[in-house]
Amino acid sequence: MRGNDFIKGRGAQEQVKNRFDALSYQMRDDFLNYCAAEGEEAAPSKTAFLDTFPKTIVNKVTSPDVGMEFSLNPYQGCEHGCVYCYARNSHEYWGFGPGLDFEQKILVKRNAPQLLEAKLRSKSWKAAPIVLSGNTDCYQPVERKLEITRQLLQIFLKYRHPVGIITKNALIQRDLDIxxxxxxxxxxxxxxxxxxxxxxxxQLLEPRTASIKKRLQTLELLSSKGIPVNVMMAPIIPSINSHEILPLVKEISERGACGVGYTVVRLNGAIGEIFASWIRKAMPGKADKVLHQIAECHGGSLNDSRFGTRMKGDGNIADQVAQQFAIARKLYLKDRERPVLNCDLHEQYKDGQMKLF
Incomplete structure (x- = not known):
């Protein structure tokens, strides 16, 4: 692979140094040329799955911007490979890079169901919605084989505990029964x-996710079965998908969505470098325009950590996006409501079955 080649099927286009590592390495052109001549891979391209054994699985979320109190992630790293993903930076805490490593080295928490059950049975635990995929997608491709998320949902059902799910994979249809x-x-x-x-x-932004057609079909199926589905148009990237707000909200309304949310893209930490490298290969003609418009949404910087504004941005472009969503909700989702999850049943099921007395 030469430095200018686009890596199909991946979001990040290169390895990125872990900021906590003292040493780093680079692949020189002469080495890459040698590998090409010999028909050898310069670096492994297959995804590796690494077992990890955490002691706890339910995380308290302290950020005021993300709309959840507790999260649970059965996987760290994500083979979906979304180039803009904010979770890339978290892979550095596991000793890996936020670029290709994030997509190729997936940490698997096989003991997640046992840890969740212990948490829900704890006398000190008071029911509150736990969101699957606060960091990385619980329905990424390896879930088809491992079924950790399905086991988690079975435990939530057993203990009548509220759960939220964030995903962009049609694999969720597999668990329609639960x-x-x-x-x-x-x-x-x-x-x-x-x-x-x-x-x-x-295909460019989210290379290993379900197709748009399958996602829309998933929305329609779940909604028709009485499962409330909110759609997240996240992130909005100026000059890439910012023109689609009204048609997308109209489409999801017709397929039964109960609401829509959005974020404006922000490129914190190493994600700025990863995204810039990607867009100069994937969309070279508009790369500078897009990067400048993203910065305009965040006080002139790609990196925005300001609570209260970092998710929605500020400035003219961010204001236009907010106005379009306000119009779209009024036109297409005016009478829709997102239900508040039921936290009242769990106490009766703490031992796994309903208490009669």
């Missing part, structure tokens, strides 16, 4: 990420 049972007691809400209606954009 989701329907949870929905009967208002114990589940799905947040389905649909960033664009243009498949070409999806």
């Amino acid at each position: 989701l329907q049972e949870l929905a009967k007691d208002n114990l589940v809400r799905v947040n389905l990420s649909i960033t664009s209606l243009e498949e070409k954009n999806r």
Whole structure:
């Protein structure tokens, strides 16, 4: 692979140094040329799955911007490879890079179901919605084989505990049986990420995710079965998908969405470097324009850590995006409501079955 080649099927286009590492390495052109001549891979391209064994699984979320109190992530790193993903930076705390490592080295928490069950049975635990995928997608491709997320949902159902799900993978349809049972007691809400209606954009931005067609079909199916689905158009990237707000909200309204949310892209930490490298290869003609417009949404910088503004941005472009969403909600989602999850049943099921007395 030469430095200017676009890596199909991956978001990040290069390895990025872990900021905590004292040493780093670079692949020189002469080495890359040698590998090409010999027909050898310069670096492994296959995804590696690494078992890890945490002692706790439910995380307290302290950020005031993300709309959740507790999260649970059965996987760290994500093979979906979304180039803009804010979770890339967290991979550095595990000793890996936020670039290709984030997509190729996936940490698997096989003991997550046992840890969750212990948490829900704890006398000190008071029911509050726990969101699957606060960091990385709980329905990324390896879930088809491992079924850790399905086991987690079975535990939430057993203990009648409220759960939220964030995903952009149609694999969630596999668990329709459990989701329907949870929905009967208002114990589940799905947040389905649909960033664009243009498949070409999806293939570049989110290379290993479900197609737009499959996501829209997933929205329609879940909604028709009584499972509330909120759509997240996240992130909005100026001059890439910012023109799609009204048509996308109209489309999801017709397929049964109960609401829509959004964020404006922000490129914190190493993500700025990763995104800039990607867009100069994927969309060279508009790279400078997009990067300048992203910076305009965040006080002139790609990196924005300001609570209260970092998720929605500020300035003219961010204001226009907010106005378009206000119009879209009024036109297409005026009478829709997102249900508040039921936290009242769990105490009766702490031992795994309903208490009669």
